[in-house]
Amino acid sequence: MRYRLLALMAGLLFPLAFAPYDLWPMLFVSIAAGFFCQQQAGSAREALLRGWLYGLGMFGFGISWVHVSMHDYGFMPLWMAIPFTAIFAAFLALFYGLSFTLTWRLGRSALVFAGSWLLLDWVRGWFLTGFPWLYAGYGLIDTPLAPLAPIGGVWLLTLAAVLLASTAIQLRQSGPQRWFSLGMSALLLAGTAIAHNLTFTQPNGAMQPVALVQGNIPQDLKWQISMRERTREIYHELTATIPDGHLVIWPESALTDFYQSTPDFVEAEGRALEARGGAFITGVPWRTVDNRGVSYHNSIAAIPLISEDGHERVYHKQKLVPFGEYVPMQSLIRGLIPFFDLPMSGFTPGDPSQANLHTLGHTIAPFICYEILYPEQVATRSHGADALITISNDAWFGTSAGPLQHFQMARMRALETGRWLLRGTNNGVTAVIDEQGKVVDALPQFERDVLLSQYQPRQGTTPFMATGVWPWLLLAVILLVAGSRFRIRE
Known part of the structure; x- marks a missing residue:
């Protein structure tokens, strides 16, 4: 029960990285805590529940403002607007439930976690017309990682946020997974340093x-x-x-x-x-x-x-x-x-x-x-x-x-x-x-x-204008495959 509560609380921290709060370090704290809860799950079903609770915290707080248009200008009574907003948040939370359970099934590594997170964020952006809100990368626009955006857009920034945060948790474990994750994280940081000196327009x-x-x-x-x-x-x-x-x-x-x-x-x-x-x-x-x-x-x-x-x-x-x-x-x-x-x-x-x-x-x-x-x-x-x-x-x-x-x-x-x-x-x-x-x-x-x-x-x-999302979706698939090659050794 305590891990379920922790997953919900971790999700509640996520929106603090975005406007109007702009506490961007909370992005890494939130993702790291969510990944930790996923790793402690005893079954894929439990991982699904913890991921859903994480997403529920994220959207329950992050898009709570949706009820304003329904109640203030759509003439919907508050007793109806709040449940409608909650149902919407509960639906969106399913994407993170799927990410958590997919990670659990494929090896519980930071690589799989980052790859599945990015793929499901992309799906969320077009499924049933899409709701492309609160991607993790947006929280990094005023950080040293921002120069990655012209190269891979918000997608690369999202991948960087999830991989860096989950790798910090994975370092406590033995096995090759942590070295693969650490190597990918090092490549991202090196790419960021290079990107600071690049101009495309x-x-x-x-x-x-x-x-x-x-x-x-x-x-x-x-x-x-x-x-x-x-x-x-x-x-x-x-x-x-x-x-x-x-x-x-x-x-x-x-x-x-x-x-x-x-x-x-x-x-x-x-x-x-x-x-x-x-x-x-x-x-x-x-x-x-x-x-x-x-x-x-x-x-x-x-x-x-x-x-x-x-x-x-x-x-x-x-x-x-x-x-x-x-x-x-x-x-x-x-x-x-x-x-x-x-x-x-x-x-x-x-x-x-x-x-x-x-x-x-x-x-x-x-x-x-x-x-x-x-x-x-x-x-x-x-x-x-x-x-x-x-x-x-x-x-x-x-x-x-x-x-x-x-x-x-x-x-x-x-x-x-x-x-x-x-x-x-x-x-x-x-x-x-x-x-x-x-x-x-x-x-x-x-x-x-x-x-x-x-x-x-x-x-x-810019490179992102030339290629769009496709290279990063391919990288996400590669991370899924590479991350699932070896099981975590507890």
């Missing part, structure tokens, strides 16, 4: 002025029809204060009306900024009518919409949030509870082949809210882009840890691709992030303001 032109508008519209008012005119006034007034020559960015769904219902206002804003030597990019809901019927998109557009060559400069979000932007099996569950009828919860995903946005002579790779969490999508779209832009509306999660965790993960995409990231949000965190994942400028949360800053266009290809 280069500046592509002068610094560019940018202005990110944070409207801070309260979420409980944002979608009311009576608020539409006031919302336009807020963004127009804030934009009018911006000096000439800036790229101006409004956040996700800055306007809650479809572009097709308000083209005159949006285009007028774009033409006014263009006349002052600037440019305009905004998040806006989109309605398409064709021979297949009517579809709706969560979109980001460069305004004026039509470019000089006659093409629409608009990107439709590809990775939609389940229940937030679309409702699975909606014919069965819509109307059961108000949460399944949130505003704008009937979007259609965009085509993966969409082009990036072009403005002021540069190419910008766009990402909307949740999809900045998908490393491969960002890496793929970053080829040929001078900078990244992500817009979001994290007001759904109030003052919880959710928006700050989201911001931390967005920073990792800048580091992985070696490009500056421009992040515009409704109520924070609005920021400019450099190619090393460092925050250059940021606005405080929950304030109505404009962030005036600059960004450096960059070109080049």
Whole structure:
């Protein structure tokens, strides 16, 4: 029983390594304690239970903020929102139960533990649309291990965290496993030392002025029809204060009306900024009518919409949030509870082949809210882009840890691709992030303001952009095979 309790407590320590706590040493303590509990299990079934308890602690604490959107803005009573969140956490915890029991069956070594952890994290990122949240590597973005990100992304950082932490426990045991684990850990540390001196992207032109508008519209008012005119006034007034020559960015769904219902206002804003030597990019809901019927998109557009060559400069979000932007099996569950009828919860995903946005002579790779969490999508779209832009509306999660965790993960995409990231949000965190994942400028949360800053266009290809996750999945399989060759000698 004490090892089960220890596994749960170890999982509870895991989120402390992430924003807003940023106690990154807790990441290693948590993983090491979890590995120790797995090694003490007397059966594969017991290892499964301990792994599930570890995951339950991790997600029960780490994503407890999910209930905020359900209760505060989805009109779900608290007595229902908390159990829904707990069920979600219990499901996600199964991935760590599988990792623990797989490690127990294949030799209980640090190599197997790290390999199975990485493989199941990857599966968690796409299974049933995926939930790529709280990967261990995110907790290392402000540590000496961070230079591994351009080489292997958050995946290599996750592998490093798990292998280093579990190897520290394995050193207490005899047998060849500990030497293999120690050797791999030494290679990772040597690679990190080398990576500190590597640069994969280069500046592509002068610094560019940018202005990110944070409207801070309260979420409980944002979608009311009576608020539409006031919302336009807020963004127009804030934009009018911006000096000439800036790229101006409004956040996700800055306007809650479809572009097709308000083209005159949006285009007028774009033409006014263009006349002052600037440019305009905004998040806006989109309605398409064709021979297949009517579809709706969560979109980001460069305004004026039509470019000089006659093409629409608009990107439709590809990775939609389940229940937030679309409702699975909606014919069965819509109307059961108000949460399944949130505003704008009937979007259609965009085509993966969409082009990036072009403005002021540069190419910008766009990402909307949740999809900045998908490393491969960002890496793929970053080829040929001078900078990244992500817009979001994290007001759904109030003052919880959710928006700050989201911001931390967005920073990792800048580091992985070696490009500056421009992040515009409704109520924070609005920021400019450099190619090393460092925050250059940021606005405080929950304030109505404009962030005036600059960004450096960059070109080049990082190893992670070139290869994606596949080399690290292959390495994880190799670790599984190598680690299972010899049993631990107690």
